[in-house]
């Protein structure tokens with residue numbers, strides 16, 4: 313597996329390559345990231361994984377400095393999973409001069425993490441645009457763990473005619489249901505135990521809806537009371553919106569997302585469930 317740190321060398325290496333699959337990550341890899349490489353290998357000839365903790369998408373009081381990093385371990389895992397290239401630029405390689413261009417996607421960024429992390433999706437859309445221009449992939453693979461991110465990137469690709477096909481991939485979970493995340497390492501054993509309430513409450517919500525519940529308030533209240541029963545959990549949001557447009561719904565209909573963000577101490581976890589009423593009726 314090739315490891316490249318600068319844009320020029322990556323471009324030279326990829327110059328004559330076709331059918332490239334890009335897997336953008338911030339590193340500290342886990343099975344969730346590796347599942348994207350797996351999906352990429354199925355349909356791409358060359359799999360490029362980028363590893364870049366993008367300062368632009370972190371707010372001033374967020375965890376950019378303490379975000380977990382282990383580059384050697386990441387490279388070993390990426391290689392074992394079958395990636396062909398790891399592209400790991402420094403911050404100064406990606407942002408050498410003051411930049412005056414930001415990609416801003418409106419509407420789908422207004423709710424959920426877009427509301428609670430101002431500027432976050434500008435940072436995401438801007439860095440992903442740069443990666444698309446640098447790598448020029450045929451496909452790009454994103455996890456539905458970050459379902460709003462998938463909606464934002466798909467909207468950007470549609471609006472700006474990027475010649476790339478976005479492939480959304482399913483959420484990978486621990487055996488007990490906790491969605492894999494690089495941030496799970498921050499959790500104390502007690503927090504880790506209580507964090508199970510995220511996936512459990514989504515499961516409960518699904519059951520509720522399968523049994524005929526159509527009132528969004530009732531679904532949200534049910535989830536809120538389950539999460540509220542965990543003393544270390546602090547709810548940031550519990551929302552039910554249309555997916556992928558992420559608009560308010562009066563009643564459950566069509567395809568929708570139940571999305572959660574919950575803090576345990578300083579650790580912010582997200583999880584979601586996307587479903588449609590056709591599945592249950």
Ligand code: AMP
Nearest residue numbers: 337338339344454455457458483484492
């Ligand atoms: P990150 O390194 O957190 O920026 O994530 C890089 C990519 O991996 C994003 O597309 C995420 O949605 C995806 N990802 C992270 N965790 C998971 C997971 N548990 N299951 C599936 N994809 C994931």
